[in-house]
Amino acid sequence: MKIKEILKKTEHRPWVLPTGNWKYYQEWNNAVFLHWQVDINELKKFVPDDLVIDLFEGKAWVSLVAFTMEKIRPRNLPSFSPVSDFDEINIRTYVKYNNKTGVYFLSIEGGTKISCQVAKSLSELPYRHSTIRREKNYYCSENSSFKDRLELRYQVGPTVSEKTKLDKWLTERYALFQDTDASINEFEIHHIEWPTFKIEFKSIDVKYPRFDKLLSSTPNLSHYSTGVEVVAWDKKKYKKLAPTQAIAH
Incomplete structure (x- = not known):
């Protein structure tokens, strides 16, 4: 789909x-x-x-998204596959800031060292390198430094014909908020609505010791998507508030 066409499809945006x-x-x-x-x-x-934690019907959620990043490039330059194409895993939760709802990354892993270095340098997002192997209906990642491991064996099912409110709440997010020592960085993005499919797991092994009270090998909900084409705007930086102000905010 041409970028002009993507930018015209906005009825699903908040x-x-x-x-x-x-x-x-x-x-x-x-x-x-x-x-x-x-x-x-x-x-x-x-x-x-x-950041204020966003809730769905009074409940907090965390998601792990394992996908393949491809063709990432600046606006006026071509992509360069050794850097622009890599497997990625992010663990995210849902937050509010500046009257917008978005995501906040607890962890981001990339399967290519140079891609992680470039992405971290440009975006200030907390990318780190993990050994990732992906095959048809199989996704595996290991990080010995953090003792993290993910292994998924799955089968993609039929399309989700009618998404629930929770399906959309978890997937349709058009802002990312990430913190540095001094600021909260805001990134706005746009894409068409995620095409989603049912997914059946043959096995799930999720081990992230830092998040052992958040993640298990039995998620409450799961989806698969063929993917989306994304445009992103440059980050905006906001000075962090003092702790007492942050609570009020």
């Missing part, structure tokens, strides 16, 4: 497109979504005070 030119293009392909309902007090340990 707010209007950002002003100004987008800065990056990328594709998030063949995505496996695992979702867990979690204890909000446990989740608060991992989310900066400046």
